[in-house]
Amino acid sequence: MNINGKKKIWSEYQKEIPEDHYFYVRSCIRQNFFPASEKLFLEIVRERLSLDFFETEHHTTCGGIAYHSDTIPQETVMTIVARQFALMTEAGYKNYVASCITSFGLYTEILDTWHHFPELESKIRDYLWKTTKREFQKPEYLAHASDVVYKLRNKIASQAKYKLVNKDTGEPLKVVEHIGCHYSKMFPSKGVGGAEYPYVLTGMIEAWGGEIVDYPERRHCCGFGFRQYLVQANRGYSISNTHKKFESMAPFKPDMIITNCPGCPYFLDRWQYVIKEMEGKTYGENGEGIPVFTYEEVAGLVLGYDPWYLGMQMHQTAVEPLLDKIGIKYNKEEKYLL
Amino acid sequence: MKEFGYSLSPSSRVDLDKVDKSKQNRLFALEPGFKKCMSCGSCSATCSAGNYTDVSLRRAISYIQNGQDQLAVNMLRNCMLCGKCLIICPRGINTRNLIRNILNVYGEKQI
Amino acid sequence: MNREILIIGGGPAGLECANSLISLGYKVFIVEKSAEPGGHLRKWDRLFPYGASASETLEKLLQQSNKALFFYETEVKSIKKSDGVFIATLSDETQLHVGSIVVATGFSLFPAAKKEEYGYGIYNGVITNADLEDAFKTGKKEFFKANRVGFVHCVGSRDEKVCNRHCSKVCCVTAVKQACEFKDLNPEAEVYCFYMDLRMFGRGYEDLYLKAQNKYGIRFIRGRVSEVAEDVDGCLVLKAEDTLTSRPLKVTLDLLVLMSGISKNPDNDEIALMLGIDTDEDGFLSLCEPNLNNNKTQVEGVFLTGSVTGPKTLPETLNEARAAALAVHKYLSR
Structure with missing residues (x-):
């Protein structure tokens, strides 16, 4: 592997990411799957880094799940998104940051569609006005929350209490990064580092002391795939995709997985349990799984937050072996008390 | 093992790393013409059995190359050895000999 | 009558055109x-299909053309035409007054790193046809230790995403030639060619393909490689579809050779502007009567030859070069 080849590609896919003054929108499912991640993101940017990130209780689903499950038409989803943009406009913001990868992909897709079909944009403006009496400006900058954390990665590193390093050997931890499909596969130029070798999570891991694992099925879907999971009869496809990824990464003996999508950490985490029950196979050390994290959780760990405050008791695959490897202090008794 | 109402789906992917080369080499020795196939499909187009049963020498050759031996064998069992493919093959492959030897090398029963 | 000719480009097309013009008594x-x-x-x-030595071929082309006056590391900066004479100013400030100009600026090899999914410049085992040719020439033995080798046809050809919709014409037979040569150097190697269509149009090409299958046992897989990655041992894991059985396919290789195609010369637009001629949508220079005449442009006295008008084999290029010389001769004898 020649890292300079990757660096060259990374230098070609840089996007402008403002540091401050964002309208922040949450994900529908992350608040259930990884309940602390979004709260933590706001806490880090607002309290640790004193930045202006605004959110409103009027924000709703972007419609992405329904759209990707073929239950609502495109014009409906566009009108829902237009309403979110109206909320941003009313709050006086121009930078829009989404917590969810599918929302980010959907916003990117809609803005691009409107660029090519301005008559569709006018139609949606009309729909929005008729239904809600709202008007909107399009965001000047659209970012995914992982873009923002990527942008702030060195500031986070400068306040870090822990590094992604094995405390016993001093070796960097081997980290698998998994990028949500809708982050840059549809629009490679909208993702940090492009679609083939995304840099957004790699940049964080490098800044926080870890080492990235490049394994053959790195680009493969986590297995969520909306329709593949939502119907029970299709779940075999879902878990098979996840299984394929684990089989491919296992020889590299990764210490942990970092993700930037709502569905990916959930499926990479939960399916490890199901694979163990189905096949009797585990992929981590000592019969354990490979712990899976959101990038906010990893930032939180590095900054020294209590793992239980970060909601890691909600993970299916135990995180304790990794915490011990890094030397993060935690109280076993308090795991389920919070 | 727990029942979840679903299970891992078998992969349809061809894995060339797992092809049994020694068997292939045995077949090549018995009918060197195997290697000359350029997948034109005229054997399958003209096949007497192919219109009514799933038999295609062109595909069987690909299956053997991909290590999907059983698919090839199951298919070629439907061959009637009429020899029409022998007449038509532009590369002059001895297709009857090839079919017999695929079944000899990969089938359980010797012909 | 001005009997001096400017040829832009000293590749095979320029050299052979010079050879013909010199024998017709022109100064080049x-x-x-x-x-x-x-x-x-x-x-x-x-060289395909018979394996002739490239350096000996070049030597023969150079034998006669040494009577031409060469300007190396030099480019044409500007061209003016007055009273039927072209005044060319070169980057070293030399001024040439010539009766006719032949453009023989050729092609550029597609930069394989642009196909990010193949990992050229990232994964160590991924090389190009030019790298392999260099290894043959210089005897780089480490490449030939590879026991599992793949060739990917159409890298930067028939690919709208990299703005090369055209077929590069020479890569299919080059891949087959290189695959056979590789087997000569390492008879134990398993060699795979991944192709979309095999375009074996020239004399001797189909024979070479047959030999590749029959004598060398090279496996031809119809399907375009979709991605490449490294496994834990540093070997290459490659994905494609075997389109003949409609199955996705995976194979682990030690060496992967990307058949970089023929791209337009990046200077084409500038050259066209300087000469008052056009480029086509594909970026190659335009011919005004492509069916009738492979050399003629819309500017009298300016002729084209070789792969500046699209992918060509060496014999085709040399024929065109001789035709260009005759076209110049006809123009100056009018």
Whole structure:
């Protein structure tokens, strides 16, 4: 592997990411799957880094799940998104940051569609006005929350209490990064580092002391795939995709997985349990799984937050072996008390 | 093992790393013409059995190359050895000999 | 009548055109961007389909053309036409007054790193056809230790995403040639060619393909490689579809050779502007009567030859070069 080849590609896919003054929108499912991640993101940017990130209780689903499950038409989803943009406009913001990868992909897709079909944009403006009496400006900058954390990665590193390093050997931890499909596969130029070798999570891991694992099925879907999971009869496809990824990464003996999508950490985490029950196979050390994290959780760990405050008791695959490897202090008794 | 109402789906992917080369080499020795196939499909187009049963020498050759031996064998069992493919093959492959030897090398029963 | 000719480009097309013009009694100036004549031919080891030595072929082309006056590491800066005479100013400020100009600026090899999914410049085992040719030429033995080798056809050809919709014409047979040569150097190697269509149009090409299958046991897989990655041992894991059985396919390899295609010369637009001629949508220079005449442009006295008008084999290029010389002769004898 020649890292300079990757660096060259990374230098070609840089996007402008403002540091401050964002309208922040949450994900529908992350608040259930990884309940602390979004709260933590706001806490880090607002309290640790004193930045202006605004959110409103009027924000709703972007419609992405329904759209990707073929239950609502495109014009409906566009009108829902237009309403979110109206909320941003009313709050006086121009930078829009989404917590969810599918929302980010959907916003990117809609803005691009409107660029090519301005008559569709006018139609949606009309729909929005008729239904809600709202008007909107399009965001000047659209970012995914992982873009923002990527942008702030060195500031986070400068306040870090822990590094992604094995405390016993001093070796960097081997980290698998998994990028949500809708982050840059549809629009490679909208993702940090492009679609083939995304840099957004790699940049964080490098800044926080870890080492990235490049394994053959790195680009493969986590297995969520909306329709593949939502119907029970299709779940075999879902878990098979996840299984394929684990089989491919296992020889590299990764210490942990970092993700930037709502569905990916959930499926990479939960399916490890199901694979163990189905096949009797585990992929981590000592019969354990490979712990899976959101990038906010990893930032939180590095900054020294209590793992239980970060909601890691909600993970299916135990995180304790990794915490011990890094030397993060935690109280076993308090795991389920919070 | 727990029942979840679903299970891992078998992969349809061809894995060339797992092809049994020694068997292939045995077949090549018995009918060197195997290697000359350029997948034109005229054997399958003209096949007497192919219109009514799933038999295609062109595909069987690909299956053997991909290590999907059983698919090839199951298919070629439907061959009637009429020899029409022998007449038509532009590369002059001895297709009857090839079919017999695929079944000899990969089938359980010797012909 | 001005009997001096400017040829832009000192590759095979420029050299052979010069050869013909010299034998017709003209004085020829060759302006060559690089430090040596021969273009891509200089970098190649052997030529399809018969395996002739590239350096001997180049040597023969150079024998006669040494009567031309070469300007190396030089480019044409501007061209003016007055009273039927072209006044060319070169980057070293030389001014040439010539009766006719032949553009023989050739092609550029597609930069394989643009196909990010193949990992050229990232994964160590991924090389190009030019790298392999260089290895043949210089005897880089470490490449030939590879026991599992793949060739990917159409890298940067038939690919709208990299703005090359065209077929590069020479890569199919080059891949087959290189695959056979590889087997000669390492008979134990398993060799796979991944192709979309095999375009074996020339004399001797189909024979070479048959030999590749029959004698060398090279496996041809119809399907375009979709991605490449490294496994834990540093071997290459490659994905494609075997479109003949409609199955996704995976194979682990030690060496992967990308058949970089023929791209337009990046200077084409500038050259066209300078001469008052056009480029086509594909970026190659336009011919005004492509069916009738492979050399003629819309500017009298300006002729084209070789792969500046699209992918060509070496014999085709040389024929065109001789035709261009005759066209110049006809023009100046009018």
